[in-house]
Amino acid sequence: xGSGAALVEVIVALLLLGAAGLGVSAAASRAxxxxxxxxxxxxxxxxxxxxxxxxxxxxxxxxxxxxxIALGDTPPAAPSPGPDVADDGLAANAVAVEDRRxxxxxxxxxxxxxxxxxxxxxxxxxxxxxxxxxxWNPGQGATEGAATASPQCPAELGEPAPEHACLNVRFAL
Numbered sequence: 001x002g003s004g005a006a007l008v009e010v011i012v013a014l015l016l017l018g019a020a021g022l023g024v025s026a027a028a029s030r031a032x033x034x035x036x037x038x039x040x041x042x043x044x045x046x047x048x049x050x051x052x053x054x055x056x057x058x059x060x061x062x063x064x065x066x067x068x069i070a071l072g073d074t075p076p077a078a079p080s081p082g083p084d085v086a087d088d089g090l091a092a093n094a095v096a097v098e099d100r101r102x103x104x105x106x107x108x109x110x111x112x113x114x115x116x117x118x119x120x121x122x123x124x125x126x127x128x129x130x131x132x133x134x135x136w137n138p139g140q141g142a143t144e145g146a147a148t149a150s151p152q153c154p155a156e157l158g159e160p161a162p163e164h165a166c167l168n169v170r171f172a173l
Contacts, residue, residue: 037137037165043110044133044167047103051118052171054099055129058092062120062127062173066096069118071132071156075104111135117154120173127173137165 055067076097107114113136120129132154153166160166 040111040135040137040165041167044107044135044165045169047107047110048131048133048167048169049171050106051099051103051131052129052169052173054103055096055120056171056173058095058099059127059173060089060092061096061099062129064089064093064096065120066093067100067118067120067129069100069104069116071115071117071134071154073104073116075101075108077101107133107135112137117156129171129173131169131171133167134160135165136163138163 051067055062058066061067078098078101104116107116111133115134117132117134118129120127122128134153134157153160153164153168157164157166
């Protein structure tokens with residue numbers, strides 16, 4: 001009878017350990033969602049900063065509209081190698097096309113279902129570059145930073161799904 005009671009105690013202890021393990025597993029999976037969301041937001045910010053720096057280095061390309069991106073634009077085709085361009089305006093536009101291609105390709109590679117929008121405008125004599133980056137973040141749902149009713153999302157997106165994450169940044173050029 002003593003060995004039967006010990007066996008029951010061992011089984012109860014194993015059940016308690018199993019329940020505790022499931023609790024720890026559930027807590028870890030809940031903690032992963034916000035961590036992934038923060039990582040994606042950091043990646044988006046770095047991509048936007050890089051694009052703004054590229055635009056800042058090419059004022060002729062910005063003036064010519066080469067850095068504008070409409071929501072849903074896909075990366076332009078990579079240019080074929082050719083002779084050096086003697087015209088500064090054409091060269092600035094070629095650099096802008098390559099910068100736009102690199103930015104859209106990097107966003108698509110690093111953020112799920114990424115879309116971007118970029119506009120330039122004059123504000124108090126300063127040229128501003130306004131950038132939006134929108135991506136799919138299913139772990140976000142209705143939590144902090146959700147896209148619904150967010151001024152971070154471009155108006156062209158309409159009413160975004162709760163799983164969309166948006167980041168809007170303005171840079172002075």
